[in-house]
Amino acid sequence: RWSSTFKMIDRVLTLHPAIQSFLQEIQNADIAHLSMDLKDVDVLRDIHQIIEVPHAAQELLASERTPTLSMALPAYELLQTKWTELKGTIWELAHYIEIGLDKLSNYIHQGRKTRIYALAM
Numbered sequence: 001r002w003s004s005t006f007k008m009i010d011r012v013l014t015l016h017p018a019i020q021s022f023l024q025e026i027q028n029a030d031i032a033h034l035s036m037d038l039k040d041v042d043v044l045r046d047i048h049q050i051i052e053v054p055h056a057a058q059e060l061l062a063s064e065r066t067p068t069l070s071m072a073l074p075a076y077e078l079l080q081t082k083w084t085e086l087k088g089t090i091w092e093l094a095h096y097i098e099i100g101l102d103k104l105s106n107y108i109h110q111g112r113k114t115r116i117y118a119l120a121m
Contacts, residue, residue, distance in 0.1 A: 006055040009048045016041060046090045050097060053082045069116070076108050 012019070016036070022028060023035045036044070057075040080101060087097045 002051055002054040002058050006048065006051045009044055009051070013041070013044060013048060043092075046093055050083070050086055050090065050093060050100075053079050053086070054100075073108060073111050076104055076111070080104050080108065 020035060023032050057079050060075055061072060083097050083101050083104070087094045087101070090097070
């Protein structure tokens with residue numbers, strides 16, 4: 001889910017000027033109200049920055065050529081570190097980052113308790 005959402009937002013941000021131009025054409029007046037203002041784009045950029053981190057971790061762990069179980073906890077810990085940093089810089093979304101951090105902390109805690117992780121190392 002992270003990656004698909006990240007890629008959709010990435011695409012919207014890339015195409016934003018073209019989308020705005022399209023919506024301003026006279027024949028599209030009935031959907032012009034769907035245009036994003038600068039605040040909307042700024043919030044979308046912040047969300048993009050936040051979910052870029054789990055997207056990168058997912059890409060690393062989903063590699064088909066490399067055994068990745070041994071990389072899971074280090075990737076989660078790196079994700080935890082990056083999100084903690086982002087919580088301080090994107091304070092408007094800090095509450096949502098904290099929810100993700102709580103869930104991630106639970107995954108890390110559960111992973112550290114399993115024997116299979118130790119065997120994979």
